[in-house]
Amino acid sequence: MTVDIRKYKEIQQIKVAVDCIIFGFNDNRLELLLIHRGFQPEKGKWSLIGEFIGNDEDLDDAANRVLYGLSGLENIYMEQVKTFGKANRDSSGRVISTTYSAMILKSQYNEEHVNKYNAKWFPIDNLPELVFDHRDMVDSAIKRLRRRVRNFPIAFNLLPEKFTLPQLQALYEGILNEPIDKRNFRRKVAQMKYLVKLSEKDMSESKKGAYYYYFDEALYEIEQNFNL
Amino acid sequence: MTVDIRKYKEIQQIKVAVDCIIFGFNDNRLELLLIHRGFQPEKGKWSLIGEFIGNDEDLDDAANRVLYGLSGLENIYMEQVKTFGKANRDSSGRVISTTYSAMILKSQYNEEHVNKYNAKWFPIDNLPELVFDHRDMVDSAIKRLRRRVRNFPIAFNLLPEKFTLPQLQALYEGILNEPIDKRNFRRKVAQMKYLVKLSEKDMSESKKGAYYYYFDEALYEIEQNFNL
DNA sequence: GCAAAAGTGTTAAGGGTACACCCATGT
DNA sequence: ACATGGGTGTACCCTTAACACTTTTGC
Numbered sequence: 001m002t003v004d005i006r007k008y009k010e011i012q013q014i015k016v017a018v019d020c021i022i023f024g025f026n027d028n029r030l031e032l033l034l035i036h037r038g039f040q041p042e043k044g045k046w047s048l049i050g051e052f053i054g055n056d057e058d059l060d061d062a063a064n065r066v067l068y069g070l071s072g073l074e075n076i077y078m079e080q081v082k083t084f085g086k087a088n089r090d091s092s093g094r095v096i097s098t099t100y101s102a103m104i105l106k107s108q109y110n111e112e113h114v115n116k117y118n119a120k121w122f123p124i125d126n127l128p129e130l131v132f133d134h135r136d137m138v139d140s141a142i143k144r145l146r147r148r149v150r151n152f153p154i155a156f157n158l159l160p161e162k163f164t165l166p167q168l169q170a171l172y173e174g175i176l177n178e179p180i181d182k183r184n185f186r187r188k189v190a191q192m193k194y195l196v197k198l199s200e201k202d203m204s205e206s207k208k209g210a211y212y213y214y215f216d217e218a219l220y221e222i223e224q225n226f227n228l
Numbered sequence: 229m230t231v232d233i234r235k236y237k238e239i240q241q242i243k244v245a246v247d248c249i250i251f252g253f254n255d256n257r258l259e260l261l262l263i264h265r266g267f268q269p270e271k272g273k274w275s276l277i278g279e280f281i282g283n284d285e286d287l288d289d290a291a292n293r294v295l296y297g298l299s300g301l302e303n304i305y306m307e308q309v310k311t312f313g314k315a316n317r318d319s320s321g322r323v324i325s326t327t328y329s330a331m332i333l334k335s336q337y338n339e340e341h342v343n344k345y346n347a348k349w350f351p352i353d354n355l356p357e358l359v360f361d362h363r364d365m366v367d368s369a370i371k372r373l374r375r376r377v378r379n380f381p382i383a384f385n386l387l388p389e390k391f392t393l394p395q396l397q398a399l400y401e402g403i404l405n406e407p408i409d410k411r412n413f414r415r416k417v418a419q420m421k422y423l424v425k426l427s428e429k430d431m432s433e434s435k436k437g438a439y440y441y442y443f444d445e446a447l448y449e450i451e452q453n454f455n456l
Numbered sequence: 457g458c459a460a461a462a463g464t465g466t467t468a469a470g471g472g473t474a475c476a477c478c479c480a481t482g483t
Numbered sequence: 484a485c486a487t488g489g490g491t492g493t494a495c496c497c498t499t500a501a502c503a504c505t506t507t508t509g510c
Contacts (some may be wrong), residue, residue, distance in 0.1 A: 206462065434486075468500090
């Protein structure tokens, strides 16, 4: 900003928070981790998880702290989505909130942490009523995810390191909410040399078994031609 | 956010601001409106224009207020870009700033307002040194603009209501910073039926004269197939 | 041997890109 | 008549989209 800060120092009284939209993938569906509010206002409703940021804390760090507190996970890929700043958006007072979207592996998070918050996974097409403007936050995060997932290799964050192509395709179908042609999908994957096929197979989903692949980040850096 | 606000009410001391990235188009170049800081800190350097937001003011409204204060223009198309929240980003204290990008007609703004701020236009490939992280703000806004301008009819905000195809092409070349094939460009324009050709010509740029076009918003709403 | 999921190629259509000349007019 | 910027069409290539059968193996 550009005006003398002293002019306002005494009078501005606005809280700053982050809210996390946490995506997971399970049972071929894109899911969201929400917490059951045990406190006022809007006690009993569902909400995203968020926190106020610390006076000396980077905004990004606050988002990571929130995610860690809920899931026990660190070094998770997060993206800032949008800042929500309507004057009356939070009934408990003036709060501006920046949203971050994260993708975690449902198999990896720490259940203890999650239980502490009464958190629960919901498929994105069957969300409960959310507090404040959290529904808008979710919608914008999903929209952004659908846009970005086609051009950047970020969806892999929702799968284990080793994954099969049927898994990957199901993930994309779940995120984009539309069927994908198997052969066209696999041809595209074949062009991405940083998606490396292993000789090992996953035998848990079929009798024939599906080859495992992994995303080789170093190879991706060389030629970033992602497009699905 | 999700924790009891009272827990933090007394201790959080963070200011909230907006900064505006104001684009203009002149002499076939994309330009940016910057102000010369007449106050500390960083007095004498150039910066984006911004303000702290009011206690009861929507974040979007604050951005519009800032733009109005500088240009005298209202109802200008603006988009939120990104929020910058590093703890030490502003040397005058803890300030979080959300950036907005706007596009204005250089021929329309109120020079009186502008002069009051010692504002000046700079071509985007020749910017002066900027305060704090304003350079990052500008970079992310330009990147976003380049992405969005291909898929949404927003560039028209940088041209008068009636414009010619040579003008429009030069605008796109200026924004994208790359040459565009004239015939391919015009074929695409021809497909967009909401770009309506007038019988009137602009005779100021050539002897032959170039037909005026205008962007018909109502027609666009019907089939939103923008792609340049 | 059969059910169930994994894996594999070809064709047609549309979109993108590259490219060179004529037109209208003011001087 | 010539200089200047406005306007036009075609061929090739690559990407996308549609579509059906074979393979493997546990039961």
